[in-house]
Amino acid sequence: MSQILVDRRDRVAVLTVHDPDRRNALNLALAAELAEAVRACEADEQVGAIVVTGTPPAFCAGADLTALGEAREEGLRDIYAGFLAVANCSLPTVAAVNGAAVGAGLNLALACDVRLATEGARFDARFLQLGIHPGGGMTWMLQRIVGPQRAAAMTLFSQVYDAKAALAAGLVLDVVDDVVERAVQVASQAAQAPRELVVATKRTMRATAATAAHADAVELEIGPQLASMDSPAFAERLAALRRRIGGN
Numbered sequence: 520m521s522q523i524l525v526d527r528r529d530r531v532a533v534l535t536v537h538d539p540d541r542r543n544a545l546n547l548a549l550a551a552e553l554a555e556a557v558r559a560c561e562a563d564e565q566v567g568a569i570v571v572t573g574t575p576p577a578f579c580a581g582a583d584l585t586a587l588g589e590a591r592e593e594g595l596r597d598i599y600a601g602f603l604a605v606a607n608c609s610l611p612t613v614a615a616v617n618g619a620a621v622g623a624g625l626n627l628a629l630a631c632d633v634r635l636a637t638e639g640a641r642f643d644a645r646f647l648q649l650g651i652h653p654g655g656g657m658t659w660m661l662q663r664i665v666g667p668q669r670a671a672a673m674t675l676f677s678q679v680y681d682a683k684a685a686l687a688a689g690l691v692l693d694v695v696d697d698v699v700e701r702a703v704q705v706a707s708q709a710a711q712a713p714r715e716l717v718v719a720t721k722r723t724m725r726a727t728a729a730t731a732a733h734a735d736a737v738e739l740e741i742g743p744q745l746a747s748m749d750s751p752a753f754a755e756r757l758a759a760l761r762r763r764i765g766g767n
Contacts, residue, residue, distance in 0.1 A: 522549040523556045524574075530567040530710035531703050532560045535574055536627075542580035543573040545598055545623050549583075553601035557608050567710030567717065570702040571605060571631055572615035579624025581645065598623065599655045606630035606656070609718045611709040615702035616640040616691065622649070629660040632721070633705060636691040637698045642680040644673045663728075665690050713752040719743045 524535040534556050536543040545553075560566045573579050582590075582598050590598060605612055605627065614620075614631035621643045628634050628642070644661070646653040653674060662670040665688045672678040682694045695701040709717050723743055727736040747753055 521552065523552045525556055525559075527566075528703050529707065530565060531570060531706045532556075532563075532566045532568075533570045533572065533699065533703065534560075535572050536579055537574045539574045539576070541583065542577035542619070543624070544580045544583040545601055545627075546583040546586045547594070547597050550598050550601035554604035557604040561609055564714065566610065567712070567714050568611040568613070568706035569605075569608065570613045570615055570699065570706050571627065572617055572699050572702070573624075575618060577618040577624070578614075578616045578620045578640065579627050580619055581622030581624045587651070595654060599626075602627040602630045602655060606660070609721065611706065611717060611721060613702040613706045615698040616642075617698050619643065621645050623655060626655045626657050626660065629657065629664060634685075634691045635698050635702050635705065636682045636685060636694050637696065638682050638694060640682045640685065640691070640694075640698075642673070642685050642690060644677070647675065648677055713747075713750065716747050716750070716752065719747070 522536070522538050524537045526533040526535070534553065536545075536549065536553065538544065538546075538549060557569065560569050586594065586598060602623065612631040612633075614628045614634040616628050616634055616636040618637075618639055619641045620628040621641075622645045625642055625644055644653065644657065646657070658670065658674060661673065665673075669688050673680065680688060680690060682691065685691045686694050692705075693701070720743070723740055726739050730736050730739065
């Protein structure tokens, strides 16, 4: 039985981690299937954005403890493969966090570009409580999103953030009732734009995030911007805008 459910909603692919009996914990097979689903979306020109969620009652309860207990370096990297595929995805990604996001499940949420949550969402690093060092780039992702003090609170001092605290910390963009539906609405805004332009813009955002100087960011952006101005999509949209403004 598939552990990743794929639901196409126009140009948005909803990927649901589906192993509710184990609260969607990441095992080797599930991680591999998630990575393959992400790659399939990237290869499909009809997919413009991805939503990642979990089958209730959890978003993702972390790594499967049996797989984790038996893992060494290769096994750990295999467990990472699912959320790293999301982190490295060229398409925009939205996490619809509808329950607990724990350990590697927190990594899966952090791997997305944007996170939305329900009132029942919970964000729990938990690595130290299990006696294991954080992995998969969690400390890097968390510090970049919430800053060093809040990252320390969650990682070193085991503070668990509910939806309200996550919103205040900037860990989530919004707290809503129907989180999957809202995530699809958000993702659709990216999916409706020209796909090549969205991919290029996300790539540039990653590059400028590592840039210290404004002038360097200008140089990183100008090449892709010029390329976009030569595209048929820009010509069509510019012509349509001129017709609306000019009334002809």
